[in-house]
Amino acid sequence: MNIYIDAEKCTGCQLCVKACPYSAIQMAEGLATITEACTLCGGCVSVCPVDAIIWEAPAVEEVDTSDYQGVWVIGEVGEDGLAGVTWELLGKGRELAEDLNTELSLVVLGDEAGELAQKAAQSGPDRVFYAEDPALACYRTGTYTDVISGLINKHKPEIVLFGATEQGRDLAPRIAVRIKTGLTADCTGLEIDPEERLLVQTRPAFGGNIMARIITRNHRPQMATVRPRVMQRLQSQPEHGAEIVEVPVSFNETSIMTRIIDIAHDEAAGQVNLQDAEIIVSGGRGLKKPENFAIIRELADALGAVVGASRPTVDDGWIAPYHQVGQTGSTVQPRLYIACGISGAVQHLAGMSGADCIVAINSDPAAPIFEVAHYGIVGDVFEVVPALTEIVREELGSG
Amino acid sequence: MDIVVCIKQVPDTSEVSIDPETNTLVREGVPSIINPYDENAIEVGLQLKEEHGGTVTALSMGPPQAEEALRQALAMGCDEAILISDRAFAGSDTLATSYVLAEAIRKVDSYDLIICGKQAFDGDTAQVGPGIAEQLGIPQATYAVDVKVDENRIAVKRLLAGSFETIEMKLPALITADKHMNVPRHAGLRGVMAARKKEIPTWTLEDIEADPEKCGLSGSPTTVVEIFPPQRSHKTERLEGEAQQVARQLVEKLREAQLL
Structure with missing residues (x-):
């Protein structure tokens, strides 16, 4: 192992014991001892007040990173044109490219990718690569991995960004393994370390309870999936004209490993599309019984919002699982999240603390949900929620 | 059909709390559990075995105490469990x-289907499942909610x-199970009684004939350079009074902030 405790320096304060996420530090004869459970995550190093934890990163062979240039965004196609997350990645990508004094490229795949490339070329990137083929009409892991890995190997970008969407999280790890480079999942922050010309990637872990900064020092490209709705969209630059590069591709349908049999828009699941919701009204155990979700639905209807739920209400069968917000449910980033009768267990907070504005309504003033709320109302949900519904209907003239 | 389920032992984050004074995680006494999505993975593996026959083997890469998670997988009904453990694996990122795991799976007698949980509770990366599929060169289906196996297709x-x-997809393939x-x-x-008697072999670097350069820290392109508690950038504004009154106040505030 490459981590050890300097017995001369250790004061036995036990801060590292508390900080270790894997319970891998124990006290022995008044000193901290690292056990076999250590995963070398390094979480303890920074908490030691006397620098007694020595963490030696292994010497890795230096690779020539100067061969790699440019920032790439892997585009995602939505129902009408490029998905919102792609514009967000282009916005962030432009910043990174400016900091690195390099170019920003977009990659688009699809059966009508040429048209999308033409449109996108007018509004931001310096270059658009597109591959157009009927076999690329719908996202498939195999075809997309092949095309994009090939492009990366040929053109050697230094940074490649994907949306941390279902597609991006399915695709990016495949490409990372294919080209043997690092990938950081679900980033909420990206910046350039100008001295080392490195991408510093910030991401939440442990259900959002800790944040980690991660770098890919000796491998290229540096790849990340980026959470939707975190980065600012690229502002359209009308004067801008990008170079458009068609990527010739061909497929043999019989050699493609997967076939899409069916895509069904599920009404139940579709109506509770929490991930794209602008406003979410969620109910928890404080509603006391399943029927009382009615007051949540009424408020949601008045606001044009989607109904969310905490894990205990789903586990007890009060509401369908698709409504669940939290670590085992959906991670959501609405503009407005109204939590009604939800105490705010860590696993719930992990799924919704990224909302722009959080309103908490709970009768318990000590409920943890108030720690993350922008507006907190200590009160009876059965009084406050219907009152809110009424005022919203009046004011917005809806319902 | 022969099925391999990959599981991970994780700290039970639902038992984790935040120290309000230091704003850091209180992890003392937090129990270790099987990653919840991995339980869904085990369940679907067992159901497929019940329907089609064959075996279910649970694999876990981790420190020696990950054996507890494997013991639980055996108690649920897995036929075999193997611990993949070696000092050389410590510090592995998702690539390593x-x-x-892919090298270990190659050493398992035979496999038609590999099942992982959608993602792990501690890291939440969802990268290892697709990573294994790529290492083995087999197709994948993530976020699975239902499966049907027909001969050599799924x-x-x-x-x-x-x-x-x-x-x-054609088998062999890999799926990741949704909740x-x-x-x-x-x-x-x-x-539980039967699981207690079962032997859980430990496979080391040597057993799986892995290249030490591709394992652990030396096989990991990513480096964690800093870990810090999340910053709460805002204060909570408490609204007080009668229900009608606070409801009106709130609507006004939300309109001012252009949220309504």
């Missing part, structure tokens, strides 16, 4: 982890935002 229903996609796939069974007393 998927390499080690149809997988995937839950995406607002829609279901059904894809068909909505099933309700994992509880291990019965008989299962």
